[in-house]
Amino acid sequence: MPPTDQPSPCLLVIFGASGDLTQRKLVPSLYDLFQQGLLPEHFTVLGVSRTGMSDDDYRGKMLESVRKHARKFDQGQWDAFAKLLHYHPADPTNEADFSGISGRMSQVATDHQTGDNALFYLSLAPQFYDAVISNIGSSGLVTEGKSWCSINRLVRPWQRIIVEKPFGHDVESAAHLNRVLGRVFEDESVFRIDHYLGKETVQNLMVFRFANAIFEPIWNRQYIDHVQVTAAETVGVEGRGSYYDSGSGGAMRDMIQSHLLQVMAVVAMEPPGTMQAQDIRTETTKVLNAVRPIDPKHAEESAVRGRYGAGLVSDQAVPGYLQEPGVGENSQTETYAALRVDVDNWRWQGVPFFLRSGKRMARKLTQVVVQFKAPPHVLFSHRKADGPQRNRIVINVQPDEGIHLSFQGKIPGVGMKIGAVEMDFDYAEQFKAQPPEAYATLLLDAMRGDQTLFKQRQEIEQAWRIVQPILDTWAGDTEAALPTYAAGTWGPTDADYFMARQGRQWLNA
Ligand code: BG6
DSSP states (O other), X not given: OOOOSSOOOEEEEEESTTSHHIIIIIHHHHHHHHHTTOSOSSEEEEEEESSOOOHHHHHHHHHHHHHHHSSSOOHHHHHHHHTXXXXXXXXXXXXXXXXXXXXXXXXXXXXXXXXXXXXXXXXSOGGGHHHHHHHHHHTTOOOOOTTOOGGGGGGSOOEEEEEOSOOOSSXXXXXXXXXXXXXXXXXXXXXXXXXXGGSHHHHHHHHHHHSOTTTGGGSSTTTEEEEEEEEEOSOOOTTOHHHHTTTSOSHIIIIIIIIIHHHHHXXXXXXXXXXXXXXXXXXXXXXXXXXXXXXXXXXXXXXXXXXXXXXXXXXEEEOOGGGSTTOOTTOOOOSEXXXXXXXXXXXXXXXXXXXXXXXXXXXXXXXXXXXEOOOSSOSOGGGBSSOOOOOEEEEEEESSOEEEEEEEEEESSSSOEEEEEXXXXXXXXXXXXXXXXXXXXXXXXXXXXXXXTSBOHHHHHHHHHHHHHHHHHHHHOTTOOOOEEETTBSSOHHHHHHHHHTTOOOOOO
């Protein structure tokens, strides 16, 4: 079904309604959308999870989260919004519970006049996905079918599903999940979320590249030396130790396979023919398909890992990873990973992309650094006040969303002294606005049927294929002592040597 500008009436069913993601992101984002008048006129939410609660208990619980996490709170707005929230205690992995779920869905849909449109959100632990998707299918909740007559498409009700990450833990499990989804939903109704794609600056990257004539001609191997994509966090595993340590976590799976490869694909993609979802996703998928397969025999030339030890983060003493609750004492899980990616196509041949992510790093920072080559003929090298520096574009995804261009300028005064100068675009200052929460953008897009910022099935499977040789090598190397870094630093020194061996250096700013 083609996307619409206005979201149509909709019942949102959240499986995992009392979980952390629902409380920190989903309900506060819905409340923000409600305050801005962006939700459909007829809209309601049915939260489903196993905890016994009434509608009012649930609203009370969500009120706490909204107060804490929404952009701004207004009691009157909350009172109106709270009426849209409903709760049904059930175990969605149990098929027998679905007659109750389906009855409650019909009731709230009738009360709020949302018709048969339903958006399911899987905000559950990934081991439950299969069962819940199959139960949705076998309970007859998906009526949009392959046999629809196209003439009726615009008025047909729709049922869509948003699937949270992790989407599998390797190539095979991701392909399996795609098959399970395909048995119940049309591909155009499956929204595989990557909240990094919903971040304003990641979308702005496309505008930066394709709405300006001056950058695209230099966005290639002729001018660019390398690209760095960093996602550094100051938080640790935030009470998710047992999940993170279970074999589905670790920085390579949790951040690089998912978020960072996607951001890289947006940096590296060819201009799409149109801004239609399919055209954009075709181009990002082509980038991932062009990534040179990593030879497991040379894995150490492509990747580095590390684990944080105790240290100081923002002047607070924090424990090391092995002391976090739920983490095994013999854990080999990496909390830091860096990966070199080579894209074998005409544009990027010989331009490495370095992706890195770590927990408990020196500061929270997600950024893309596009490092340009030195000018072909250097006239001023002996006049530099601050050492050699080349042009650089830094795209700050978060915090301090913005874009910065560094270039060389003459330092005022007698004589020819050269120094680096910065040209800054600061999102908040320029637009006097805070970027929206990524989840608000993505929830609204799913209601509108716009898949542009969601991953397609081939993309996810290909991203797993890219990292799999490293994951396999690390999994086989159970005796290796993981390089450590003190919490509150920029990662293991091995990661600095890794870059130095390639004649480059991380930008930690
Ligand atoms: C999630 C990861 O996908 O992204 C978390 O599972 C991580 O481990 C989080 O902390 C980071 O998101 P953001 O938006 O804070 O950069």
